[in-house]
Amino acid sequence: MRKFVKKYSIALIFLSLAIIPFLYVFLFGVNVAHIDDWDFILMMKKVLKEGISISMLIKPHNEHIVFFPRLFYILVFPVTHMDSKIFMFFNAFLLCIEFLFFYLIAKKQFKFSISQIPFWIIIIPLFVFNLRQWQNLIWAFQMAFYFVLIFTVMSLYFIELFLSTTARYNRLLYFSLSILFAIIATYSSAMGVIVWVAGGIQIIIKNGQSKKIGQWIYIILWGIIGIIAFFIYSKGINNSAGLNFLFIITHPFKFLYFFFSLISLISVHSLSVAAFPLGILLFSISVYAIYKIYKNKRLKENSFWIAIYIYSIIFALMISMGRGIFSFEYTDRSRYTSFTMLMIISMFAMLYDVFIHSVKINEKKIFKLVFWCLLSLSIGLNAIGVGFGFYQKHERQKVKEIVLNYKSKSDKELLTLCPWCSNCIWCENEFIEMVKEDCSFLEKNHYNVFKKSK
Numbered sequence: 001m002r003k004f005v006k007k008y009s010i011a012l013i014f015l016s017l018a019i020i021p022f023l024y025v026f027l028f029g030v031n032v033a034h035i036d037d038w039d040f041i042l043m044m045k046k047v048l049k050e051g052i053s054i055s056m057l058i059k060p061h062n063e064h065i066v067f068f069p070r071l072f073y074i075l076v077f078p079v080t081h082m083d084s085k086i087f088m089f090f091n092a093f094l095l096c097i098e099f100l101f102f103y104l105i106a107k108k109q110f111k112f113s114i115s116q117i118p119f120w121i122i123i124i125p126l127f128v129f130n131l132r133q134w135q136n137l138i139w140a141f142q143m144a145f146y147f148v149l150i151f152t153v154m155s156l157y158f159i160e161l162f163l164s165t166t167a168r169y170n171r172l173l174y175f176s177l178s179i180l181f182a183i184i185a186t187y188s189s190a191m192g193v194i195v196w197v198a199g200g201i202q203i204i205i206k207n208g209q210s211k212k213i214g215q216w217i218y219i220i221l222w223g224i225i226g227i228i229a230f231f232i233y234s235k236g237i238n239n240s241a242g243l244n245f246l247f248i249i250t251h252p253f254k255f256l257y258f259f260f261s262l263i264s265l266i267s268v269h270s271l272s273v274a275a276f277p278l279g280i281l282l283f284s285i286s287v288y289a290i291y292k293i294y295k296n297k298r299l300k301e302n303s304f305w306i307a308i309y310i311y312s313i314i315f316a317l318m319i320s321m322g323r324g325i326f327s328f329e330y331t332d333r334s335r336y337t338s339f340t341m342l343m344i345i346s347m348f349a350m351l352y353d354v355f356i357h358s359v360k361i362n363e364k365k366i367f368k369l370v371f372w373c374l375l376s377l378s379i380g381l382n383a384i385g386v387g388f389g390f391y392q393k394h395e396r397q398k399v400k401e402i403v404l405n406y407k408s409k410s411d412k413e414l415l416t417l418c419p420w421c422s423n424c425i426w427c428e429n430e431f432i433e434m435v436k437e438d439c440s441f442l443e444k445n446h447y448n449v450f451k452k453s454k
Contacts, residue, residue, distance in 0.1 A: 010117040017125040018099065020382075021092035024131055028389035029088045029138045030396035032403055032449045033442075036061070036141040037084060040073055041438050041448070044082065047074055058187075063322075065233060067187040069144040082447040087140035094146040099128045101157045105304050106349065110356065120355075120371060123348045126378040127341045131385025132265055135334030138392060142335055147188035149338055152195045152311060155181035159199050160304045162218075163206040175218060179225055186229050191339065193233060194314045196226030202307035206300050247325045258324035258331055263316050263340050265381055267331035275331065285370060286343060289350040296357055305346040305353075312342035334388065348374060403449050406439040 033041055039061060046056060052074060057067045073087075080086045102124055112118060136142040155178045162174035182199060185192035203219050248255050260279030261267045267275035286309065293302050316339075323330035348370070355367040402409055402417060411432050443450045 007115050010119055010122070011114050013122065014099075014117070014125050017122075017129050018096050020129050020131065021095055021137055022089060024134070024137055024385070024389060025085065025088040025092055028134075028393045029085045030393055030400055031083050031085045031451065032396055032400040033082075033084065033438075034139055034141070034396060034399070037139070038435075038438060040070075040141065041082065041442065043070060044074070044077060044447075045438075045441055047077075064144065064189045065187050066144045066189060068184050069147050069188055072143070072147075081445075081451050082442070083451055084140040084448060087143050088138050091137055091140075091143055091146050094143075094150045095129055097150050098153050099125055101153050102128065102345065102349075105157065105160065109301060109304075109349075110352070118352075120352055123371060123374050123378070124345055126375070127345050127348075130337075130341060130378055130381050131389070132381035133334055133338040133341070134385040134388045134392070136338050138389070139335070144189045145191075145335055145338060148185050148192040151181045151185035151188065152192065152198075153308070155179075155185060155195050156199055156202060156304055156307045156311075159202050159307070160206075163203065163303070179222070182226070183229060186233055190233075191315050191318065193226075193230050194311050194318070196222070196229065197314060198307040198311035200226065201310055202303045205303040205306060244321050244325050247321055251325070255320055255324050259316055259320040261331045262319060262336065263313075263343055265337055265340060265344070265377070266384070268384055269332065272332075282344065282347070285351070286347040288366075289347050289354060292354040292358075292363070293350050296354065298353060298357065302350050302353055305349045308342050309346035309350075312339055312346065315339045316343070334385075344374065400449055403439055403442075406436060 043056060057070050058065060106121060106124065107113075110118065110121075131137070136145055158174045158178040158181065162171050162178060165171055165174065178199065182192075182195045185195045200219070200222055203222060207219070257276055260283065261272070261275040262279070263282060264275040264279035266278060290306070290309070293299060299306065315336075319330070319336055323333075351367050351370060355364055358364060399417060402413055406414065414432055414435050417431075417435055442448050446452045
């Protein structure tokens with residue numbers, strides 16, 4: 001047993017890190033509809049009454065089309081009975097899938113076995129399973145964001161396989177899978193469309209210098225399908241909360257402040273002053289990493305990580321354009337961190353590539369310094385997540401009490417369930433009756449918070 005533990009000690013540490021999100025959901029998750037979860041409830045009411053329709057699945061949710069998450073929700077509905085916690089555990093499971101594909105890429109690139117995993121790689125699981133993304137972990141509706149995240153990673157992974165094999169059948173299979181997963185990502189939430197840009201750049205980096213017509217056919221095909229997917233997506237979307245290019249021109253410094261604070265991952269109220277300089281530092285390190293792999297002529301070997309990095313940066317730019325005009329407080333939205341952490345993960349992987357292929361002492365010292373800084377940052381971010389976990393559990397327990405006793409609650413108390421505000425005309429006229437009707441539906445069918453205990 002001792003030999004086994006010693007041999008697989010690093011692998012066991014990684015496994016223990018994967019358990020953390022599940023433990024977090026177990027401790028802080030509350031089975032009660034939260035904000036956009038009511039959209040799922042409204043949808044299920046229609047499904048049970050009218051059946052499933054494409055228009056129902058494709059209906060925009062602000063600037064998002066959540067076709068595949070809605071379809072998945074409907075398919076597993078008979079098993080879950082709208083239990084929010086089941087979806088929270090599923091979100092944690094999807095993080096394990098994300099890490100699996102990162103591990104497979106790292107294993108191939110850095111040539112290690114499961115019994116010889118370098119300790120340095122621990123940074124990747126520390127950020128994949130980081131609790132800073134608490135909002136996505138304990139919010140059932142955010143399954144949509146994890147759909148985008150996981151299927152984007154899977155799409156880019158199969159692009160890597162497609163570009164690394166010469167067997168015609170395998171190339172066609174891998175390319176088809178990368179297209180399929182990119183489409184699923186695209187129609188899960190708005191940020192899914194970025195996969196077409198990231199994947200296109202990945203293909204060009206790997207095979208852009210090829211003179212074979214067959215190689216360029218794949219690049220062109222990827223671009224055409226991506227344009228079609230984007231066109232279909234954008235048709236009829238409500239862009240009221242979408243991109244605002246004018247904001248960059250009219251408020252460039254505000255835009256940059258928002259962007260760098262967002263990618264810092266620490267832009268909570270108490271740390272907001274440090275967020276901007278930390279964001280600049282992390283971005284500078286990432287540029288250094290890309291420059292070094294370029295100098296080492298290892299862009300092709302790092303094409304997957306470059307694609308992940310580009311995806312994360314474009315995501316942060318989109319959020320900065322769309323949300324920066326409203327308030328700096330939007331940088332604190334935990335739901336964005338699952339995507340901005342991709343920048344850290346890809347940056348570190350590229351730095352590690354520089355580290356193992358470098359003979360310069362200074363470059364090795366820089367890597368080790370960055371490693372220990374990221375290790376400290378990940379611990380601090382986990383602490384932030386735990387703090388929010390306690391707070392959110394307390395708040396949602398109060399929501400649960402209101403929903404369970406909706407019949408005896410005053411209109412003012414029911415109004416607190418409104419995800420937008422507590423005194424708007426829309427709420428006064430419509431929200432109260434809607435929430436009573438939805439709660440009655442849940443109680444009658446023993447769904448969600450009214451789910452029967454076995």
